[in-house]
Amino acid sequence: MRQDSVRVPRARGSAPEAQDLGWDDSLYERDPGAREPSPGGSGLRRGGPKQRGERGAPRGKRRILRWFATVVSLLILGTAGAGYLYYLHLNGNLGKDDLNLGDSKLDKSSPNAAGQTPLNILLLGSDSRSSRENVRLGGARADRDRKPLADVQMLLHVSADRSNMSVISVPRDTRVTIPKCTDTDDGAVYPENSATINSSLQNGGPGCTVATWEELTGIPVDHFMMIDFAGVVDMADAVGGVPVCVDNNVYDSKSGLRLRKGESVIKGEQALQWLRTRHGFEDGSDIGRAKAQHMYMNAMVRQLKAGTKLTDPGKLNGLAEAATKALTVDKGLGTVKKLYDLGNDLKRVPTGRITMATMPWVPDPDNAAHIIPKPGDAEKVFSMVRNDTALDGKDKKKAAKKSPKPSDPAAPKAEIPVTVQNGTGTATQAPVTGRAALIADRLSQLGFTQAATDATPKSRADTTVSYPEESLRGDALAVAKALGLPESAVRHSSSVTGITLVIGADWRDGTAYPKPAGSGGKDDNKAPDSADALNGDDKSACMKVNPANVW
Structure with a gap:
């Protein structure tokens, strides 16, 4: 995977790296020698990032920190106007790669009647594994050189008028068609195949994951941002912690999370534990973990929107330094100024119009370990984004778009x-x-x-x-x-x-183009219940604890 920037050693005083923070994204198991956490304690052991492509580790490892740190980086850069000149120095930290490696690329979204254009950003988190220390702790030695997988994938859609934002998660084990991709670095050609969506990253890099999303959703992707670093810890500390809620006492021995029933303010390593936890929430699946991640992200955004101050310049600069070193972006987004402008653009969206959702899904009939998009519901969510319709159902009726007459009339x-x-x-x-x-x-x-x-x-x-x-x-x-x-x-x-x-799939029979299913119904402009949507202003959200993990 091509990277045009040169990575430099971490400067003194900059944000600590993942292994310094105790993030063992490799095993998803606690070290046998680690101390037993006390109620409310952290209890994470120290360890390095996982080796590439390890099989046999439980599902969903390394998810949240990737996408969360990505979005948080935008917020940081967007709020740090006073230090703009300093951030120019950070340009060299960014990694850059090609946006789309597929043969067929979708055109950009069309502007609305006012000339405004929606924005679609694919947020990716890789499970790159390259640490000898992690291999020593139990990682798959044979897989240490394997290409990384994109275990976190979220599409962030910002409406054309910047009045609302929709974030759609697609679980990593979703089986999809991965289109033919050509690696522009070494010329390798990867033929089309049917596989889990996280493996698309192995077909030449993030540009193939972008091509896969366009194939799956029909949504044109404007930019991607990929991260493999746990900078979220410093962010949580910088804002004084993030409030979360559980409906019962929870202890997850896999992540080390231990919280009492009700609301807690978490930061540091405990924030990492929350973001890693899946066994302790709901049915113990990655779907529950995604929901916890959505809750955390919403709470973090509310903290920033409410005027939380990042008052420690050293901590802020260190975090910005770490975030840019962690990011790989498409070449069209490859400067700090563009990230800064993007952050300011995102700040315009009120929290009450931010909706986080998961792609509606059903079990894969051909493989119980995989899932597939739920017929009807998944397409409805994708169609809403394609048509720049908010998932929260609060859009005002849009005026009919008047298209200009064609420059040349139609031929016979x-x-x-x-x-x-x-x-x-x-x-x-x-x-x-x-x-x-x-x-x-x-x-x-x-x-x-x-x-x-x-x-x-x-x-x-x-x-x-x-x-x-x-x-x-x-x-x-x-x-x-x-x-x-x-x-x-x-x-x-x-x-x-x-x-x-x-x-298209919307016209599978007959010679008369069908009226869209459900057209005219009261729920046409709202995400289906199966998307499990969460509003950014929902302060009452509380994670359900898996009964097997109550203490």
Whole structure:
């Protein structure tokens, strides 16, 4: 995985590294020789980061610190205007990589009627394992040189008008289609395959994970941020701790977390324990851990929004130093100024309009250890993000977008070549055989006699009509109108050479484009219950303790 920056040794006084903080992200087991924690104590042993690709360790290791430190870094950089000149020095700390390694890249999101554009950032956390100390403590010696996995994956969507933010987690063991990716560093080509989404990082780097998300969701990704460092500890200390809640006394021997029933303010190593815990929460799965992570993040944001002061310059500078050394970002986000501007952009979103959710899922029928997107519900969540609709259901009715007339009028139907492709296959559904031929025949009946099929495999959530240049937009609109497709289905794309119709998973049968499921219902503009959404202002949220972990 390419990194354009040179890493420098940690400066004196800077934030401690993961092994200094006791984060043993390798084993997810307590050291046999570690002290038994007392109620309210931390009890984490010291250890280094885990070796790459270890098999056999319990699921979900190393998740929260990656994504959380990423978002927190944005907040820090966004609030540190007074030290802006100092942060220019931090540019060299950042690692940079290519945004998308796939063959097919989605166009950027279209602006709204006011010319504002939504923003989609993929937050990644790798489980890179390279520490000899961790191998000594029980890591898989044979896997120490294996490529890292992206065990934390969250898409942060900021609305075009910056009025709301949606964060969608996808569990690491979700089985998806990983598209063909080409590593721009060494030229290695990784063919398309079906695997768990965390393994996409091994196919050339974070750019392949971005390509996988675009394939899965149909959402164009503008930037990615990947982190493998536990800077969250200093952040928690800097704001004086973060309030969390449990509905019973909890002790998780795996993470060392021990808390009494009710609200506690946690910081330092105890914050790490909260963020690592899964056995102690709900059913002991990674889904429960993600929920705890969402609660912690919301509480942290509320602390900052409420005016919590980061008053220790040395601690703040050390944290910024550590955060930038920890980050790998796409080349379009590769300067501290861009991170600073992004942080300011995110600050505009009120906490009451921040929604954190988990992709609706069901067990994988082919492998009990995996999950797949829940048919209907998962697509609804993705579709809401694609259409810049807030997950909290609080959006005001948007004015109809007025599109400009095409620069060139449509040619006669018989003179418009149309390529029709079958994109009905998804991670949860096999493609419908013959869809492209059926719709091409329908177009021919409607007068588009040059319609022809293309058997190139596709996977598309929404049916789209793409055109390569502005002079062909009128032709694309004519095709959409003939089939009853909405104007929003017509998109400019640099990846096509002519008018291209891709039949998506939203049109799996018939020749008449269907009305969206549930259209007109009262819950059309709100995330389904299966997304387990949590509002940023919900101070009453309290984690359910797994009965097996009550003390």
